[in-house]
Amino acid sequence: MKGKNIAVLLLCLSWHTVRADEYSSELAYYQKFPVVLSASRLSQPLSNSPNAMTVIDRKMIVASGFRKIADLFKLVPGMYVSYYKDSQPIVAYHGATDQYARRMQVMIDGRSVYLPPVNTVDWADLPITIDDIERIEIIRGPAAASYGANSMQGVINIITRGAGDVHGGEATFRRGDKGINDVSTRFGRKGDTFEYRATLAYTADNGYDDLSSPPNNIPVTQFKASGLLNNSHDDNQARLFNYRANYHPNGTDSFDIQFGFNRDIQGVGFNDKNPNPSQPFSTNGNTFHDLTARSDFVQLDWTHFLENSSQLDVRYYHLQENQYEALPVYLGGVYFPGPVIQSLDTGRDQVQIQHTLPTSATNRLVYGAVLQRDHSSGFSSMPPIALFYNSSFNTDDYQVFANDEWHINRQFLLNAGGMFERDPFGNENLSPRASLNFHMTPQQTLRAGVSVAYRVPSLVEIYFPTVQPGALIIPGSTPTSPGLIPEKVVSREIGYLGEFLDYETTVDLRLFSDQLSNMIYLNKTVGKLVNGLSAQSRGLEATVKKSWGKDSSLTFNFSHELTSSNIPMLLGTADIWADSIPRNSASAMFSQNLNNGLSFSASYYYQAAMQPFDRGAIDYQPIQRRMDVRIAQSFHDFGGIRGDVALVVQNLFNRGNSEYIASNVFNRRSYIRVTANW
């Protein structure tokens, strides 16, 4: 605090000093400045990026009307977003549309939230709300050279609002169908060397509807035969807090401090397998119950600008999550109030150091190292079968990475780099990447690239429990599938980026060909997970953005994908990998600012029919078509308060789209959102 006061005093002094010297006026035109928005601080322009990238910015987030972070990825060409439970989204890219989609790295401000032991993201327990997000950068394709381990099929990098982005107070209230009831308050202060923001939020909803009849014209008998009809217990409640502060005592150092937590309670389990007159002796090891989760994190970032405009970034973060469930079970028709108790603790400490160094006017080198320790421990107590087991793992992961960006001349840009990793299981993997960008004109760029990346097997894949009740998977203590090696992808792509200024239009096209190998699958004959699944996918992705002045814009995304795998050979079944990927998907979003603070946006989402990878035929997902609209009115001075009121209607035409689980039918829902700022 003392430092801040001195800084304020100094500013006042300098203010008057400069005022006194009125002769400085013409020198104001000729003064020298440090380069603030340098290439190393700015994200790389898309036309210089070695990967295909989709950016979802704040404007799009607002216009989308979404209240769940995962839904935003519907705006990424080729991405699959669906729900196992209303609070358990599945986000997958180019396949692996399964409950434990795990082939994409997910980060918040560079902090990986892709966690052991299953190597997935607990979207319901993230310590941020959708309104804390400034923008999301989605790398489509492997990018280990820039984003580290497990960036196998892509990277989601969520960038939250900076410490100085909230000035004053903000309160948001959202209320609508399906028990939607969200309240959040945000507060921030911006000083000359110190700024902070904080969010305190509560979000709640009742999840999907309790179905009264089966969806998709499936007969009741068939639905019952599959043992699944209702998904009525998927309420979700989260209480979260996050804080971000930035201290920049001078022009060369910046310290960012973040911490936060989330306390989440979600309804899980299914009651359809409970004993009843038609199935008196059935077993249900996952009855209705609550899963409580607590996640906490702290992150420190130091950015130091050195001479010769090089930049040093040092990051440390710690995160931890505890998940707990206690549930009664039915065994052969007998009720055991139990309860079965499972608890899982996971955590991570990571230190990263990165140096961004312009070695010449045309060359920039980024290199660094990562040390990471993951912790995973848990127990499963199953009194009905007198079984108790626990396990504990501490694993270390070391990575070094480098990427060189060489502007060969005005037209050609070469990005070459790679990441070397020694993973927790002692595998050593090298993930190289190279891409050549050809600027045909300043507005037209062709890109050709090839990259390799790996996914380290998860603890659960190696230590799968012999009995798995409830919703959590607690790794066993002895390996069930030893000797698994990392999955590998080799991705080739040709991209085109065109900017047509006179038409206010940009076009982003990508042709890709991915070879996935060593993928892990369940070999039923040996009864364990093994490497050996291979798949190829080729396709086209397109994004076209058009604007009419500043107040009107249209974004259109399209993806066409053809894939095949060796599953027919491995399992003797149809190619369920190929069937699990929608051949075509598209999204479009139009937004318009009207006069007097009125704004309107409409979004349309299309997804071809598909069969989720790890579900039965009952969960076949027919063609999805969905239209969302948002209309908002802002006010600037309502008793000294500014803000807006918005109405969002999702699935306006009530298409009855069923999700990853057929009983998750997304019916029309609407909500009102009121925001006040002061």
Place this chain on the structure above:
Amino acid sequence: MPFLFPQRVWSRLLQVFAGLLWALLLAPSQSLAADLDVLLILSGNAPPYQEFAAAFRLNLPADIHVSQLEIGQLENMDTLSRLEQKAGLVVTVGLKAGEWVAPRTNRPILLTMLPSYKYAGIKAQHHSDEPFSAIFVDQPWFRQVSLIRVALPGFKRIGLLHAPEDNLDIAQLRALLEHEGATLIAKAADPATSLYASLNGVLSQSDALLAVPDSAIYNGDNIRNILLSSYRQRVPLIGLSQAYVNAGALCAVYSTPQDLAVQASADTVGFARNRQLPEAQFPRLYNVAVNREVAIMLGIRIHSATRLKLQIEQAER
């Protein structure tokens, strides 16, 4: 009357001789009309003044002689009066030189590199009928508005943060913007609170922020926060120089000291010919700069600097 006749003849001859003598005496000064002594007075030794001086000398013909001084060397009046007696034209560079010299000489003066709003005040202190004119350092508002129109069509709310006691002609800027269908959000920074509170107030209501020549606000210490705030809020900064654009401003229309010197030397050559100076004027030579990386990251589609300059020139024709 033969005596008288020759007398009249002699008288005529004498008149002719006298006329010839006058003609001979005056002729050199007529034929060497371009020969001029210029007294160049700089406001200091800062690089912009030095760059001006070098370019000014370089663009003058050999028969215009330049004596150069810095204002610090003119602390005693004797130096000035000795030098000004010889000078056909005094050219000042920068506000300080102009304000110091104008009331102290009655020689013809060309003030350069001074803010336009200071001109009337200086002229009022100058008591002489000799030619008096100026070349301003700032760009005219209509040129700034042209840049906004061609570079950022659709950006309708232009923010401006200025010091409380600034003499900027904000009314004229407002009128020009309104003519283009845009509005000006002008706020005076409140020195009692944080500069960033004021800045934030402007940024939150603006589509673009127009920098003003006030080093109390726009200086090397503050520029980081200003640019980061503008970048975060997706509000581009329109700067005042290439340095602003290098630092992270989206674009700028500006004149370098060399541009001003070229214009001043042309006016000086003209003065040497006809002893007249043009009206006080804004820079005739100017440049446009664009930071493409910033444009891309802000998601702004912007034409090249060359094309923007052509469009501004067309508008000014």
